Amino acid sequence: MKYFLALFEKNNISKFSAIFLGIIFLFSCKGEQPQLGNDYSEDIRLNQIGYYPNAIKKAVIVDHTGSSDFSLVDAITKEVVFEGSLSDAKEWDLAGERIRVADFTSFSQAGSYHLYIKNFGLSYPFQIANHVLKPVFLGSVKALYYQRVSSALDEAHAGIWKRALGHPDDSVLYHPSSGRSSGFTSSPGGWYDAGDYNKYIVNASFPLGQLMLLQEQYPNTIADATLNIPESGNGLSDYLDELRYEINWTLSMQDEDGGLFHKLTAKNFEGMVMPDAATSQRYIVGKGTVASLDFVASSAMAYRTFLNVDPPFAEKCLEAAKRAYVWAQENPNMAYENPEDISTGEYGDKNFDDEWFWATAELFLSTSDTSYFNILEKYPVDFYFKTGESWTGYMKFLGMFSLLEHKEKLPNDYYAKLKKGILEQADFLVDKSTNLDYFQAIDDFQWGSNSDVLNAAMIVAYAYRLNRNPEYLTTVQQAMDYILGTNAVGYSFVTGFGQKSPMFIHHRQSAADGIVDPVPGLLSGGPNSRQQDTSEGVLYPENAAPMKSWVDVEGSFASNEICLNWNAPLTYILGFLENESN
Template sequence: MSRLIGVYGILVLLFTFGCKEEAPPNDGTFSNQIRLNQIGYYPGATKKAVVITESEISNFRIIESNSGETVFSGEISGPFIWELAGEQVRIADFSELTNEGSYQLYIEELGYSFPFEVKDHVLLPVFHGSIKALYYQRAGMALKEKYASKWKRALGHPDDSVIFHTSSGKKTGFLKSPKGWYDAGDYNKYVVNASFPLGQYFLLEEQYPKCVTDGDLNIPESGNDISDYLDELKYEMDWVLTMQDEDGGLFHKLTTKNFEGMVMPHEAINQRYIVGKGTAASLDFAGAAAQAARVFMPYDSIYAKRCLQAAKKAYSWSVENPEVEFVNPEDISTGQYGDTDFDDEFFWARTQLYVTTTDNTYLDKLNKEEIDFTYSAGDGWTKFMRFMGIFSLLENKSLIPDELYNSLREGLLHTADDLAAKSKTNDYFQCVDDFQWGSNSDVLNTAMIIAQAYRLEKKPEYLDAVRQAADYVLGTNAVGYSFVTGFGDNPPMFIHHRQSAADGIVDPVPGLLSGGPNYDRQDMSDGVIYPENVAPMKSWTDHEDSYASNEICLNWNSPLTYILGFLEQESK
C-alpha cells in the first residue's frame, strides 16, 4: 500500500510504514535484468519495466537522475513464466509517474536500470534519426562531414552506365540509374523493397503533413522550402523512376552478381547489372508512384504528373503480364525478393491509382475483390501492401461507396482488436508471437494496423498497444537492447551493414533498425553462434555476420518511422 504526495512539483512516495531508505549513489553501471524503454515515455503513457529474476523481490523505486531522490515507489507483480522469452519475470508498473524528468528504476537486489526520460516529444530524436538514416544509405553521393558528421564517406556507385543483364530482356546496352538508397546491409537497389517502404513513408506524410519541416534533418536539400522528409523520399523515388522500361514494366533490381565484401561503397567496384522484370516490381512501383503523385502535387506538379503517368504505365503492363514471377538467374545470388501471388500487389496498385485519379475503372475492380484482413508474421514486402491499400481507402471515405467503406472499417477494427488483445497478454506486451526474419518489422507493422484503428476510433487501448510496440524495439524486449543504432544506452554495435563494418568508426551508422529475433537463424550455417537452446525471443545476436537477426533493411526502417511519427503526433 502506498500514497503519492506532491513536494515542490515532484512526486514523492511514502510507505505507510515509514520512509523508505534512499538508494545508494549510481556508480554508472546498469542492470540488464531490468528491461524498459531506454529512450523514455510520454507523460500519460503506460510505463512498465520487465524484471528478469527468480528471486523474491517485492518493491522498486524510481530515482530522479539529477537529485538522486526517490520520486515514485511501488510493488512488483509476478512472478510470470514467459515461454517465448524463456524467462521468469516480474513487472514494475510506474504508469502513475507523469512528471517530466530524467529517471532510473532502482531495485535493491539488482541495482539501477538504464536511464530514461518522461516528457512530451520524448521520441522525436529517434523519429528524426530513423529518417536521417536514409541519408546515410544514399547511393551515388558523397556524404559530406557537414551533414554526415563522423560518418562522412566518399561517393560510391554513381550507376550512370549499368549493364543490362540478359534476364532484363535486353541483349545489349546500358541504363543510367543513379540515386536511390542502398536497400539493406548490402549495396544493391531493389524495386520491390524501394516501392513498398516508400508507400509506408508516403502514408505518414499524407496523414500528418509537415510532421518533418525544412531543416529538421540537416541534409543537403535543407533550406529549399520543402520538407526534409519529402526531399529524402524524392531521392529514392527519382531512382525507382529510372527502373521503368519503355513498355511500362519495371526491372526488378540493380545489383552485382554476388554480394560485395564488408567494404566501403567506393571500394565495392564489381560490375552492377539491371536484372529481370516482373509483375511484383511493376505493381509495387505503380502503387508507390500513384501515391507519390498525390504527395508531391502541392510542391512540384510536373514531377507529380510524371509519377502518375509512370504508375499508369506500370499498371497497364501488369494487367497484360499478370503472372511474371521473378527468380534469380543462375549467375545472380543477391536478394531475390520473390513472390508468386500478386493479388495483394494488384489491390495496392488499384487503391492508389483510384484515390489519385478517381477513375472508376480501378474502383470497379476493387468492388469485386474479396479482402483478407488477416495479419500473419512475415507478411512484410509480400503481403502487407494489402493493408496499405486498406489504409488509403479508409483515409478517403468520400471517394468510395458506403458499403465498401463499412466493410473495410469493420474488418480493420476486428483485426486491430485481436492484435491489441494479444499485446496485453504476450511476452513483452507486443503483438507478435512468431519470430521470423525481420521480426521487429512485424512488431511495427502490426502497430501500424492498430494505429489506423486509433485514427478511426480513439480507444486508449489502441494507443497503448502502439506505444508498447515502440517500447519493445527501444528496450523492453528479451535481449534488453534498444534495437535502433545510436539510440538508448544499449543499442546494437555490430550490425550487418557494410559501411558500419568498414568505416573504422566504433559507432555504427545511427538510426537503423536491427531485424530482431529470428528463430530460424539461417546464418548458423555460415558460422554465426547463438546461445544453446535459445528461446524464440532471444534468437538474436549483436554480431556483424548475423544477417538473419542483425541486418538492417528499408522495409524495417519504414514502419519504425511511421510509428514514431504517429506517436509524436497523437501523443500531444
C-alpha cells in the same frame, strides 16, 4: 560508477570529472535513499529513451532474487520519487524467463529517471517528457540519407560518417533476364536497400508506401532544414526531399514499354567494404509483375504527396504509374526468380493479389477514375496479419489504409467493410499484446521480427485513427517500448539510441568505415528463431528461446541486418506517436 564513466565516454568530459561526480553521487546515497550500486542491471528491461507523460509505463524484470518492490529515482537529484510493487512472477516460454512487471504509469512528472530494485540495482536512464521520441524519429529518417547511393556524404551533413561517392550507376549493364541482350543504361541515386549495396524495386516501393502514408496523414511533421541534408533550406520539407531521392531512382527503372525492371545489383553480394571500394559490375536484372505493381502503387501515392508542392513532378509520377499498370495488365503473371548467375536478394513472390489490390487502390484514389474501383471490388479483402509476410503480403494493408483516408471517394458499404475489418484485426492484436510477456503483438519471431512488431502496430495505429480507443494507443506505445529496450535481450534495437544499442549491425559501411559507432538511426532485424546464419558460423546462446535468438554480431544477417522495409514502419510508428501522444 559505470554511469559516470559512460558520461565521460559519450559527452567528452574528463575522466577525472566523471569519477569525481561518481564519488559525490555514492556519498549522497544515504539515509532513506536506496543503495544504488555501481552498475546498470541487465535484468531490468524498459524503454531506454523514455515515455510520454500520459502513456502506459511498464518495465519487465527478470525474476531471480525475490525482490517485490521497486522505486523510481530522479537521475539528477537522486531522490526516490515513486514506489510500487512488482507483479507476481510468471514463466514465459517465448523468452525462456520468469518475469515480473513494474508498472509506474501513474507517475507522469517530466524528468530523467532510473528504476531501482533492491538486489538488482539501477535500470538504464530514461526520460518522461512530451516529444520524448522525436530524436529517434528524426534519426530514423536521417538514416535514409546515410543510405544514399551515387552521392558522397560530406562532413557538413554526415559528420563522422562522411564517405566517398559509391556506385554512380551510370554504366549499368542489362542482364539477359531483363529482356535486353546487350547495352547499358544509367540508373543513379536511390537508397541502398539494406546492409548490402543493391537496389530493389519491390523493396523501394513498399517502404516508400509506408513513408508516404505518414506524410499524407501528418503532413507537417518534418519541416524544411530539419534533417541537415544537402537539400535543407530549399523551401521544401526535408522529408519530401529525401523521399524524392528514392522516387527518382524508381522512375529510372521503368522500361520503355512501361514495365519495371526488378532490381539493380552486382551478381553477388560485395564484401564488407566501403561503397567506393565495392566496384563489381552492376546489372539491371529481371522484370516482373510484382515490381511493376508495387511501382504503380508508390508512384500513384507520390502524385498525391507532391501535387501541391511540385505539380510537374507529381504528374510525371502518375503517368509512370498508369503506364506500368497497363503493362501489368498485359503481363499479369510474370513472376521473378533469380537467374542462376545472380545470388543477391530475390524479393520474389508467387501471389500477386495484394499487389493488385494496392496498385489499383492507389490509382483509383489519385485519378478518381471509377474504372479502377470496379477492378478493386473484384479482389477479396483479407484482414489477417501474418508474421513474416512483410513485402510479400502487407501491401494489402497499405491499400486499405489509403482507401480509409478517403472516405468521401468510397461507397458507404465498402468503407464500412474496410473499417470493420481493420478494427477487428486491431482488437485481435491488442488482445495478443496484452497477454504476452513484453507486450508486443507477435508470438512468432521470423526474419525481420522487429518489422513484424511495427507492421502489426501500424494496423492498431490506423484503428486508433478510426476509433480513439485508448487501448489502441497503448498497444502502439508498447510496441515502441519493445523496440527501444523492453524486450528479452534488453537492447534498444535502433543504432545510436539508448544506453545499450547494437554496435555490430550487418551493414557494410558500419563494418568498414573505421568508426566505433555504427551509422545511427538504423533498425536491427530482431530475434529470429530460424537462425538461418548458423551455417555461416554465427553463434547464438545455447538453446536460445525464440525471443532471445538475436546476437549483436556483424555476421548475423538473419538477426542483426538493417533494411529499408524495417526502418519504414519504425519511422511511421515514431511519427504517429509524436503526433498522437503529446
